Amino acid sequence: MPIEGRHISYRYPNAAGEVFADLNFRMDGPGFHALFGPSGVGKTTLAKMLSGTIRGFEGTIADDGVRRVLYTYNLERLPGWSNVRAHFEEIAPLAGRRRMEELIETFGMEANVGSRFHRLSLGQQNRANLIRYLLQDFDLLIMDESLANVDEFTREKIILKVKILFPDRCFLYISHNVAEVAKFCSQVLVLRSRSRSPQLVAVQGCDHRESAESDPGLLERAMLEIVHAA
Amino acid sequence: MPIEGRHISYRYPNAAGEVFADLNFRMDGPGFHALFGPSGVGKTTLAKMLSGTIRGFEGTIADDGVRRVLYTYNLERLPGWSNVRAHFEEIAPLAGRRRMEELIETFGMEANVGSRFHRLSLGQQNRANLIRYLLQDFDLLIMDESLANVDEFTREKIILKVKILFPDRCFLYISHNVAEVAKFCSQVLVLRSRSRSPQLVAVQGCDHRESAESDPGLLERAMLEIVHAA
Amino acid sequence: AQKEKLEEVNYRLKWLYNVSAVGDLYAETRGYFTRNGLKVNVKPGGPERDALKELELGHAHFGVASADQVLRAAAKGAPIVVLAQLFQVNPLHWIYRPDQTVFSGGEELKGKRIGVTFGGNDEAILRALLARYGIAESQVTLFSVRYDYTPFYEGRVDFWPLYLNAQAVIIAEKLEKAGETYAFLSPDRLGVRFVANSVVTTREMVEKRPETVKRFLTALLEGWRDALDPRNQDQAIQVLLDADRETPEAVVRKQLPVTRELMLPAARIEFGKIDAVAWKQTEAILRSQNLIPGSVDVESLLFTFK
Amino acid sequence: MLHRRIYQFLIIYAIGLGLLLALKYGLNLSDYVIPSPDEIVRTCRTYGGPYLLAVLNTLAVAVLGHILSICLATVVAVIGRLTAWIGSFIRTAAYNIQAYPIVAVAPIIFILLGDGLQSRLLIAAMICYFPLLLSFIGVFSEPIREIEHFYESTGRMTWRLQVKIRAFENIQKLTTVIVGSATMAMVGTIVAEFIAATAGIGYSIRIALYQSDLAKILVALFLIGVGTSLYLVSLEWAGNALQKRLKSL
Amino acid sequence: MLHRRIYQFLIIYAIGLGLLLALKYGLNLSDYVIPSPDEIVRTCRTYGGPYLLAVLNTLAVAVLGHILSICLATVVAVIGRLTAWIGSFIRTAAYNIQAYPIVAVAPIIFILLGDGLQSRLLIAAMICYFPLLLSFIGVFSEPIREIEHFYESTGRMTWRLQVKIRAFENIQKLTTVIVGSATMAMVGTIVAEFIAATAGIGYSIRIALYQSDLAKILVALFLIGVGTSLYLVSLEWAGNALQKRLKSL
Numbered sequence A, B: 001m002p003i004e005g006r007h008i009s010y011r012y013p014n015a016a017g018e019v020f021a022d023l024n025f026r027m028d029g030p031g032f033h034a035l036f037g038p039s040g041v042g043k044t045t046l047a048k049m050l051s052g053t054i055r056g057f058e059g060t061i062a063d064d065g066v067r068r069v070l071y072t073y074n075l076e077r078l079p080g081w082s083n084v085r086a087h088f089e090e091i092a093p094l095a096g097r098r099r100m101e102e103l104i105e106t107f108g109m110e111a112n113v114g115s116r117f118h119r120l121s122l123g124q125q126n127r128a129n130l131i132r133y134l135l136q137d138f139d140l141l142i143m144d145e146s147l148a149n150v151d152e153f154t155r156e157k158i159i160l161k162v163k164i165l166f167p168d169r170c171f172l173y174i175s176h177n178v179a180e181v182a183k184f185c186s187q188v189l190v191l192r193s194r195s196r197s198p199q200l201v202a203v204q205g206c207d208h209r210e211s212a213e214s215d216p217g218l219l220e221r222a223m224l225e226i227v228h229a230a
Numbered sequence C: 001a002q003k004e005k006l007e008e009v010n011y012r013l014k015w016l017y018n019v020s021a022v023g024d025l026y027a028e029t030r031g032y033f034t035r036n037g038l039k040v041n042v043k044p045g046g047p048e049r050d051a052l053k054e055l056e057l058g059h060a061h062f063g064v065a066s067a068d069q070v071l072r073a074a075a076k077g078a079p080i081v082v083l084a085q086l087f088q089v090n091p092l093h094w095i096y097r098p099d100q101t102v103f104s105g106g107e108e109l110k111g112k113r114i115g116v117t118f119g120g121n122d123e124a125i126l127r128a129l130l131a132r133y134g135i136a137e138s139q140v141t142l143f144s145v146r147y148d149y150t151p152f153y154e155g156r157v158d159f160w161p162l163y164l165n166a167q168a169v170i171i172a173e174k175l176e177k178a179g180e181t182y183a184f185l186s187p188d189r190l191g192v193r194f195v196a197n198s199v200v201t202t203r204e205m206v207e208k209r210p211e212t213v214k215r216f217l218t219a220l221l222e223g224w225r226d227a228l229d230p231r232n233q234d235q236a237i238q239v240l241l242d243a244d245r246e247t248p249e250a251v252v253r254k255q256l257p258v259t260r261e262l263m264l265p266a267a268r269i270e271f272g273k274i275d276a277v278a279w280k281q282t283e284a285i286l287r288s289q290n291l292i293p294g295s296v297d298v299e300s301l302l303f304t305f306k
Numbered sequence D, E: 001m002l003h004r005r006i007y008q009f010l011i012i013y014a015i016g017l018g019l020l021l022a023l024k025y026g027l028n029l030s031d032y033v034i035p036s037p038d039e040i041v042r043t044c045r046t047y048g049g050p051y052l053l054a055v056l057n058t059l060a061v062a063v064l065g066h067i068l069s070i071c072l073a074t075v076v077a078v079i080g081r082l083t084a085w086i087g088s089f090i091r092t093a094a095y096n097i098q099a100y101p102i103v104a105v106a107p108i109i110f111i112l113l114g115d116g117l118q119s120r121l122l123i124a125a126m127i128c129y130f131p132l133l134l135s136f137i138g139v140f141s142e143p144i145r146e147i148e149h150f151y152e153s154t155g156r157m158t159w160r161l162q163v164k165i166r167a168f169e170n171i172q173k174l175t176t177v178i179v180g181s182a183t184m185a186m187v188g189t190i191v192a193e194f195i196a197a198t199a200g201i202g203y204s205i206r207i208a209l210y211q212s213d214l215a216k217i218l219v220a221l222f223l224i225g226v227g228t229s230l231y232l233v234s235l236e237w238a239g240n241a242l243q244k245r246l247k248s249l
């Protein structure tokens, strides 16, 4: 299930300049991919296009076989009337209860799922939100800075676990951390400012997994390539 | 103007466990310091104690000579009735107009200050918010993940510039990026889980400045020390 | 130049412009006041208006008020005097359907369902009637009246209070159209003489500006007499229609003769005559029902120019 | 709290009364226009008891009417929140009905419902529900994206969930309006009694007005003020307790 | 838009009328209880013109009263938003005054203000302002921390800024309430005319009631409905334009 965008141009209503001018990209099949680029370059905009929130742009996005796209971002909140675990239970399929517990553990949230959402620290909120999306049925999950406020150690644990648990799904991870993106992602779509052409360059990441040894040389090369592209 | 906390214990009302139990810390004088630690460990809580938002904890915080503490966090918003520049102009002292322009430029916000806040990307919002705090009068500025959604390149530029512009002020920078904290901060207060004692360990950072060459060895040692401590 | 010499006074009516104010309007629009050197602003009253209060507050110089209002105010020390009495027979009557409600004398009120506005002067009149015929309150059913007639229309109440010269004409027409019969219970004929609307002013006015009062009263009574004169009927109706655009001419045509009948029940009666006996009876009724705190010296209240 | 509301009310009442009396003695008005303190005290002695009972009667109907109107407003707002035709239709209906003065509609209500407790309750609720409705529509039609996004995008959103989310997030505004509208319920009941009933303080006021007895009205207003304050205090207390509970969660 | 509101109103009116007529023929009520269609049409022919003028007259006062009550509610809410004693005092005062039925307070108003346009306007505004007040207090007393934090901690917060921030963030709720309260202004004016004026549709209704003429009342209600709808449509249009402008910023 490749996802492919062609000749995408877009300008926000009432905005001065265009965000995209003839943007092309392609993301192949399942895997943990990244969308990377400087702040304000259009990552969130592109993500919203993929998830169907933004329509009416020029160009096409073809995503045959991608039935269900979910978009999650770091400012989302859970309702306040019950604790986090109760919310999880409400939205997790019964069959997914074991997976739920597994995620809670990996995400380091055992001690906190008994709290209401608004009592959690920022990083805990990030994690609680992401867990509920992972309990859903999706083909592509776009995580827009979903772990931005989580510490690196926990983040790594989470990413590795996600790759193991959902090997056949497609993820698009938006993050500002070069090292992380280079190390864990399979394809890294580097979005660059409008003035540069092409506006998007794809770099191969290391797609590091728990089982495998990581090659520091490869990682460094990938990082350099990404930084250079951006 | 050292800032010193002694024997601080705190439990949120209605919360099960304590956040701090006999926490001690000391931060010396002006400089760019960091507060680091895993998500949920109590960084925001401590910051709120320093800024006076949370009171009624056990223990004392002595901050003689620190007249004015400002606390800023990454979810703040600017009002929507005028564009970002107009807001800046409203809250910047006339004498500070040059500084304002300088900050806008360093922060890479020239193209965006003409927009309303809600039309900015997340990282742009972070930056716009931080700029207005830097235009204020303060002795200690606590930045709680203030640049969490900004890309690394811009973030570095910002930190270096801030250190040049405000050499005599004290900053407490909360971030989840080990490398960044180790490289740019002077003292790194590493907050650890309640189970460990002492709950807070201070590590010396590299306090890198634009003018100076950075020593990769030193940086690596600092990073290791921090990771180890956390 | 002529106008500048006119003395301006305010005259507050009891109710909205309607047939009960025909003489007041007639005097105003046909120059009776002007001829007497007065410029009179005839202001309509209303449910929340009280001419007596306005007299005291100085907003009005003359006013129309019902006798129970006058006596109540006098009992509480309001410095007012009565100049003239508009109705010789109180227009307040009760309508009923003679084919459904057998009624030929006061005693027959017993066992009936009677509409009454609690607190209104129809309550005082009804209670006086009951007292007069020795009927205890438990022997009748009193029905609290609102401003819509549905309970009467639906036959749930036997007697419904209304003003004979105003609403009665309209209601009667509706019943006639539906082919129903109707008749009116007249308290006056049953021996309860409860005074209705009167022209009042303050004691201060009659003492300090007797000339003004005299000229006002002269013009007013003259206007009334002419308005009620059958020969001036068309002019009088026109004056009313000009002031009150909400009532159709056909209705007004029927209302005027009824009004005349109540104001000038016999040929020899002079318009505006103050019926001291009726006033005393009214005072007695109010006192017996504890509606005024003490007795009122009626004689000193009723003013006549010597 | 109780204490405060009541003595604040007393201050307000005293100011109002003081003004009236100042006017009386300033302009040398008779007891008919503005009653003397003496008469007010006397009226209070005579009518204080029965009027108190009347106020309690009214208060009971007001509480019922208040509950009714909260339900009514919730239902209308939940439907009116929809952007579809039916939502706008319901809003139009709600607004238009409200635009009719109750005095004009009352005869029709009486024809339809007779003049029992029902009519009284309906009139009270109609007067009280509209302010509630306005706030409810405001609250229920404004999305809370950060919370709703998940349910929308996973196809889990139901109208009940949406209403729950929006109500929960705006709980403070809603309690403010519900508490405040208690006074409208009181007014509504009094007006209903004024035009229809033969009991309750509204009925007493009507009689006092016919008799132009301001002393009685002042006594009635005093008791209404006390009664309303008590009702408000209890609602406020309940509202605070609720919010405290929700916050402590 | 205009189109929609008006025909929705027509549908509602038709439903109401249909119900009444169904009742009439169902229960075989005579023409004086519920007028025949014929009579309604006749009344409309005769009184449609003058009543339309009366409604326009009323509408003009209602607009004034509406503006007045928006100002009033803003002032009271801005003070009542304070947590200090004065805030709670103002709220108590506002609530208690509202708890008094206008009919009971009207005599006092007339004593104090006489019978000009002032009294009418004041009564209209008093009836209309309370629903506004409730929402305004709700909106103005709830802090918006993410925005206010900066101004609070830099000592820049003024009450005007605070009000501005909260009003701006809640602009949708506020416009909903302001638009909706237009109908209350209309009602308030009609009630004021009902008890005090010699012009306007409220006065006509009073006379129609006095004449027990339901046909006239039905015509009046129709015209009031049309008038109110038009006013609502214009306000809604203005509100939408405002919000669109703010959003496009």
Ligand SMILES: Nc1ncnc2c1ncn2[C@@H]1O[C@H](COP(=O)(O)OP(=O)(O)OP(=O)(O)O)[C@@H](O)[C@H]1O
Residues within 6 Å of the ligand: A012, A013, A014, A015, A019, A037, A038, A039, A040, A041, A042, A043, A044, A045, A046, B112, B115, B118, B119, B120, B121, B122, B123, B124, B149, B150
């Ligand atoms: N609603 C909007 N109206 C106008 N311009 C917008 C709007 N939203 C975003 N923009 C602009 O479009 C550009 C891309 O925004 P977008 O949010 O996609 O950036 P981003 O890559 O996600 O940045 P960040 O990493 O800071 O989140 C930015 O310059 C931003 O100012």
Ligand SMILES: Nc1ncnc2c1ncn2[C@@H]1O[C@H](COP(=O)(O)OP(=O)(O)OP(=O)(O)O)[C@@H](O)[C@H]1O
Residues within 6 Å of the ligand: A112, A115, A118, A119, A120, A121, A122, A123, A124, A149, A150, B012, B013, B014, B015, B019, B037, B038, B039, B040, B041, B042, B043, B044, B045, B046
């Ligand atoms: N209002 C609250 N009530 C109860 N517990 C709270 C409250 N706020 C925070 N906590 C808990 O206190 C602990 C410390 O929270 P704090 O926000 O200080 O963490 P943090 O170090 O800033 O984390 P992060 O990096 O995720 O922002 C967390 O475990 C959190 O769940």
Ligand SMILES: [Mg+2]
Residues within 6 Å of the ligand: A043, A044, A045, A144, B121, B122, B123
């Ligand atoms: Mg973004």
Ligand SMILES: [Mg+2]
Residues within 6 Å of the ligand: A121, A122, A123, B043, B044, B045, B144
């Ligand atoms: Mg934090």
